[in-house]
Amino acid sequence: MSINRRKFLKIAGASALFGLTGASAIEELLTTNAEASVSPGPEALTAKRWAMVIDVSKIKTKEDYEKIIHACHSIHNVPDIGNKKDEVKWIWEEEYENTFPGVSDEFIPESIKHKPFLALCNHCAKPPCVRVCPTKATFKRPDGIVAMDYHRCIGCRFCMAACPFGARSFNWRDPRPFIKEKEENKEFPTRMKGVVEKCTFCSERLARGLKPACVEKSNGALVFGDLEDSNSEVRKVLSANYTIRRKPEIGSGPSVYYVIGGNEHA
Amino acid sequence: MLEKALTGSKRYWTWIFILLAIIGVGFINYLRQFDYGLGITGMSRDVSWGFYISQFTFLVGVAASAVMLVIPYYLHDFKTFGKVVILGEFLAIAAVTMCILFIFVDLGQPMRVMNVILHPTPNSILFWDAMVLNGYLFINLIVGWTTLTADRKGVPPPDWVKPLIYLSVPWAVSIHTVTAFLYAGLPGRHFWLTAVMAARFLGSAFASGPALLIILCLIVRKVSKFDPGKEAIQALGKIVTYAMFANVFLLGLEFFTAFYSQIPGHMHPFVYLYAGLDGYSKLVPLMWMSTILAIVSLIILVNPNMRRKENMLAFACVAVFISLWIDKGFGLVVGGFVPNMFERVTEYWPSLPEALITLGIWSIGFLVLTILYKIAIAVREQTASWPELH
Numbered sequence: 001m002s003i004n005r006r007k008f009l010k011i012a013g014a015s016a017l018f019g020l021t022g023a024s025a026i027e028e029l030l031t032t033n034a035e036a037s038v039s040p041g042p043e044a045l046t047a048k049r050w051a052m053v054i055d056v057s058k059i060k061t062k063e064d065y066e067k068i069i070h071a072c073h074s075i076h077n078v079p080d081i082g083n084k085k086d087e088v089k090w091i092w093e094e095e096y097e098n099t100f101p102g103v104s105d106e107f108i109p110e111s112i113k114h115k116p117f118l119a120l121c122n123h124c125a126k127p128p129c130v131r132v133c134p135t136k137a138t139f140k141r142p143d144g145i146v147a148m149d150y151h152r153c154i155g156c157r158f159c160m161a162a163c164p165f166g167a168r169s170f171n172w173r174d175p176r177p178f179i180k181e182k183e184e185n186k187e188f189p190t191r192m193k194g195v196v197e198k199c200t201f202c203s204e205r206l207a208r209g210l211k212p213a214c215v216e217k218s219n220g221a222l223v224f225g226d227l228e229d230s231n232s233e234v235r236k237v238l239s240a241n242y243t244i245r246r247k248p249e250i251g252s253g254p255s256v257y258y259v260i261g262g263n264e265h266a
Numbered sequence: 267m268l269e270k271a272l273t274g275s276k277r278y279w280t281w282i283f284i285l286l287a288i289i290g291v292g293f294i295n296y297l298r299q300f301d302y303g304l305g306i307t308g309m310s311r312d313v314s315w316g317f318y319i320s321q322f323t324f325l326v327g328v329a330a331s332a333v334m335l336v337i338p339y340y341l342h343d344f345k346t347f348g349k350v351v352i353l354g355e356f357l358a359i360a361a362v363t364m365c366i367l368f369i370f371v372d373l374g375q376p377m378r379v380m381n382v383i384l385h386p387t388p389n390s391i392l393f394w395d396a397m398v399l400n401g402y403l404f405i406n407l408i409v410g411w412t413t414l415t416a417d418r419k420g421v422p423p424p425d426w427v428k429p430l431i432y433l434s435v436p437w438a439v440s441i442h443t444v445t446a447f448l449y450a451g452l453p454g455r456h457f458w459l460t461a462v463m464a465a466r467f468l469g470s471a472f473a474s475g476p477a478l479l480i481i482l483c484l485i486v487r488k489v490s491k492f493d494p495g496k497e498a499i500q501a502l503g504k505i506v507t508y509a510m511f512a513n514v515f516l517l518g519l520e521f522f523t524a525f526y527s528q529i530p531g532h533m534h535p536f537v538y539l540y541a542g543l544d545g546y547s548k549l550v551p552l553m554w555m556s557t558i559l560a561i562v563s564l565i566i567l568v569n570p571n572m573r574r575k576e577n578m579l580a581f582a583c584v585a586v587f588i589s590l591w592i593d594k595g596f597g598l599v600v601g602g603f604v605p606n607m608f609e610r611v612t613e614y615w616p617s618l619p620e621a622l623i624t625l626g627i628w629s630i631g632f633l634v635l636t637i638l639y640k641i642a643i644a645v646r647e648q649t650a651s652w653p654e655l656h
């Protein structure tokens with residue numbers, strides 16, 4: 001508390017000196033954007049529009065789900081705060097009826113109705129979150145990934161109101177004490193209180209030539225690739241299976257597809 | 267002119283110190299929030315806006331309602347409003363001040379607020395809202411101050427201020443329209459995604475703002491020698507009546523669309539607010555209180571014999587104000603978040619620190635209002651015997 005108060009006084013003093021504008025500008029100069037600083041090397045994976053297909057029939061046990069979710073949350077230092085109010089999550093389980101509200105019907109097989117689905121950011125083609133952000137702290141990259149700049153975000157949470165998929169989390173409090181020490185990934189930035197975060201489609205791994213962590217741990221249930229490349233793996237799965245997307249009627253153009261049936265992939 | 271706020275009766279100073287004390291409590295709680303984060307409030311991942319943003323929304327309306335005086339007085343030369351127009355403009359200043367503070371305390375990273383200007387983003391409605399709100403504050407400060415200064419000197423206000431006064435009319439409409447667009451343009455939030463949102467905002471604004479002004483006029487008359495005039499108050503009462511009817515009518519349209527179409531997504535927020543959903547019903551008593559107050563106020567307001575009795579009018583105005591405060595300063599924002607994007611219900615209720623910070627900001631608003639009114643009244647008392655100037 002005393003350190004924080006001292007810090008507050010310091011910040012307050014500095015902003016009085018520079019005016020708030022100066023203070024924000026200086027903060028931006030001093031902090032480097034950890035994601036931007038991962039410059040893509042020659043081995044980087046690139047695409048015109050990254051997309052994911054999730055074949056839920058291939059994720060069978062509770063452990064399968066946990067493995068996928070844990071893979072993401074541990075390498076991205078997603079805190080486990082332990083209460084629903086302050087919860088931060090990038091990828092998680094939701095039942096079919098909740099993932100696709102209005103689509104579910106009482107007569108569909110029980111096995112599907114209560115089947116857990118994986119929910120994550122859809123990296124929408126026309127992302128409402130980007131449209132509403134007053135600082136460009138959330139923005140769409142040329143490869144379709146909707147990314148975040150944690151150092152620019154003012155924490156207004158307009159993007160959370162705008163996202164039709166509930167994909168965004170806010171740091172209601174300092175997340176760092178809730179990252180298990182031995183699990184912390186020093187190569188990925190931790191976040192501070194007061195900013196919004198979400199799935200990044202593992203842009204930092206793509207830059208190093210790696211597929212997303214959840215895809216890697218999914219035993220082939222999650223497929224990742226370029227939607228605009230007709231030879232890509234995602235396109236092959238999409239042309240061989242009936243897939244659905246969440247709330248397509250909204251027109252945001254989700255890049256995450258779901259296979260329910262469970263045909264063998266072409 | 268500021269020095270006029272520094273002399274006052276014992277009652278004046280007691281009131282000022284009460285306000286300062288509440289502001290102090292609010293500020294201490296804000297420091298706690300600054301230190302701990304917004305988790306100190308009742309907001310959550312599912313209901314990510316709460317009391318702060320809803321107070322902001324409500325107060326934008328109060329601020330915008332100053333045009334209900336400016337239009338008749340300056341555009342139609344309605345002399346009756348000669349004495350109250352300054353009270354309306356000063357109320358707008360206090361309300362916008364509160365709006366800006368409510369946005370500020372809602373930010374997760376308040377020290378970065380200037381990023382909105384450093385990285386201007388015209389596609390964001392919040393960017394425009396920040397622009398129009400500050401502009402409106404500026405316009406009202408200049409207009410209010412110049413007209414009052416002119417008044418004190420016993421001369422008509424300078425010509426250059428006229429265009430600003432005219433500009434304030436569309437500007438007032440813009441602040442509330444832009445604020446409605448914050449909500450009305452979001453896909454996936456059925457409760458907010460409605461074309462009549464801006465219209466309803468204006469309707470409720472033109473009812474709640476003048477209702478507050480009537481109450482303030484009656485207080486001013488009690489505590490000072492300055493009388494805003496019986497007719498002015500009655501004229502305001504008519505404005506409240508029409509605006510309240512418009513607001514209730516527009517709310518009725520929302521109900522019709524939701525329940526006649528029977529589209530579940532459209533019905534759910536209304537069901538949650540007025541009847542409870544999936545066993546969650548925290549807001550139901552409040553929403554019904556709002557409804558009952560609205561009905562009671564309309565019965566009084568629509569009846570000229572009742573409306574003409576000032577104590578009845580005052581009662582109706584309090585009812586209008588509370589009813590609309592619940593509707594817009596609470597239900598509107600929470601309703602948009604319930605149920606969440608997964609059709610699950612997470613309820614919201616403000617925490618104690620959140621309520622105290624909110625109260626602190628309201629007190630800042632009342633402090634600004636008190637000081638401005640004190641000055642205006644002192645000038646008016648001085649010039650009371652002089653003939654009407656404009």
Ligand code: SF4
Nearest residue numbers: 121122124127129163
């Ligand atoms: S899912 Fe939500 S957060 Fe992700 S891009 Fe779409 S609107 Fe933005």
Ligand code: SF4
Nearest residue numbers: 133153154156157159
């Ligand atoms: S919370 Fe951050 S990312 Fe979201 S809209 Fe506000 S500034 Fe942009």
Ligand code: SF4
Nearest residue numbers: 072199201202212214
């Ligand atoms: S793509 Fe990466 S960031 Fe997104 S859910 Fe998978 S592991 Fe997490």
